[in-house]
Amino acid sequence: MDDTTSAVTVIDRREGPYGEVVLRRRLVEGTERYEIIENGCFLMDTSDGRSERLLVQAPLRALGGAGLSVLIGGLGVGFSLAEAAAEPRWGAITVVEREPSVIDWHRGGPLDRFSAHALDDPRVTVIGGDLVSHLREADITYDALCLDIDNGPDWTVTDSNDSLYSPAGLADCRARLAPGGVLAVWSAQPSERFEEALRTAGFEQVQTIAVPVARGVPDVVHLGVRPA
Structure with a gap:
């Protein structure tokens, strides 16, 4: 049985602040998989998670010391949060998620x-809201x-998410990073244009x-460092 013929069950369907959000369960050859769909667009599922974990692992490798702070933009299916919570070097973990249903x-x-019950970790703070607005308005660095x-x-x-990857949005990211801090951005495909945008925005x-991945182009994590 392949993905096109597997059994799919809608677990929850809600109207969120940005449209319809659906949680589905798919049974593929006896394996249970959950999927998040927003406004008919597939976002992510629980089939793998390697790239979502790498999103947190890669910045940590580049950073020295402990008691570090990390902002995870987008809770999703929780792989990135679980990876962060499993690492004691992260002293403070902030998650910004705009969909109340995903948090629920x-x-x-x-x-x-x-997410390995990480929302119960005392280091974890969940902010319900728009990531772009948080990066622009917050008075904190990570x-x-x-x-x-x-x-x-x-x-x-x-x-509205386009602005995150614009010069102004990347300037906001840079401002939210401590000197020597690392920006990591997940993508379903490589983008040379975005690499150049990071350099133009002053990232090193x-x-x-x-x-x-099993089919198609690889998932990637784009990285850039704010100069110390």
Whole structure:
């Protein structure tokens, strides 16, 4: 049985602040998989998670010391949060998620096990709101920004997210990072245009790390460092 013929069950369907959000369960050859769909656009599922974990692992490798702070933009199915909570070097973990339903699905809901019950970790703070607004308006800096709110800089979920990858949006990211801090952006495909945008915005050590997938182009994590 392949994905096109597997059994699909809608677990929850809600009207959120940005449109319809759906949580589906798919049974593929006896394996249970959860999927998040927003306004008919597939966002992510629980089938793998390697690239979502890399989104948090890669900045940590570049940072020294402990007691570090990280902002995770987009809770999703929880792989990035679970990875952060499993690492004691992160002293403070902030998650910004704009969809209340997604937060609910992790608070004792079907996705709780994928985030490893990390919402109960005292280091974790969940902010319900728009990531772009938080980056623009917050009066705080982080050692790492790990952002995964779209299918990539070239494939946004909503038009308003475009500004995150613009010169102004990347300037906001830079301002929210402590000197030497790391920006990590998840994408479903590599983007040379975005790499150049990071350099133009003043980020150093720009690189793209690929994670091969079963079909199609690899998932990637784009990285850039704010100069110390």
